[in-house]
Amino acid sequence: MKNGFITIGLILSMGIVSPFAATGFVKIQGGHHTYNNIETIPTKDTALVLGAAAYPNRLSDILKDRVDTAIELYQAGKVQKLVMSGGEWEAKDMKTYAIQQGVPAEHIIEDPWGLNTLASIENIAKEEKAITIVSQEYHLPRALFMADSFGMDAVGMSADKQIYLNMDDYQKREFLAINKAIVDLFFGDTRNIFKTFE
DSSP, X not given: OOTTXXXXXXXXXXXXXXXXHHHHHHHHHHHTTEESOTTTSOOOSEEEEEOXXXXXXXXXXXXXXXXXXXXXXXXXXXOSEEEEESSHHHHHHXXXXXXXXXXXXXXXXXXXXXXXXXXXXXXXXXXXXXXXXXXXXXXXXXXHHHHHHTTOEEEEEXXXXXXXXXXXXXXXXXXHHHHXXXXXXXXXXXXXXXXXXX
16 A cells, blocks of 8 residues: 555454554554644645534534635645535535635535545545545544555645544544444445444
């Protein structure tokens, strides 16, 4: 695999022996490609903003922070366009918010079929190769692992701007989601079976 990620065979062996080991290595390797400072992150063509909950008339705190971070990348000249990936209304609300903050509409692409992290990565991999993935730090290792499996040149930008409620629950779900991602990528797609952890 690219970008210094451990080999497929090794991670599969770890997943069989211990899901904790596989999760740990995905997190470590993803951490090597995660940035917290816009000044130091490499310039890429596109920012992929991964979706989260959107409520009527507002984005959730987690999603707002992701979009705000992507806007900051755009304003700093670190990316040239933004891809808002999520469900139909989610992606639309993300785009609307970014336009309200001054990003030109022609520089924003909606991906209303990004219903989970793997779908978002699959969709953008058809069009882009050099991307910055924007999400919270707990989520980025899995997203980067997926992007690497599609041969993408990807880095992650942390969108953590506050302490989030229920973060313990998110992290527990992420442990399961990382191991599910390994199965999806190398043994076949389980998204129709295990929708809870996407």
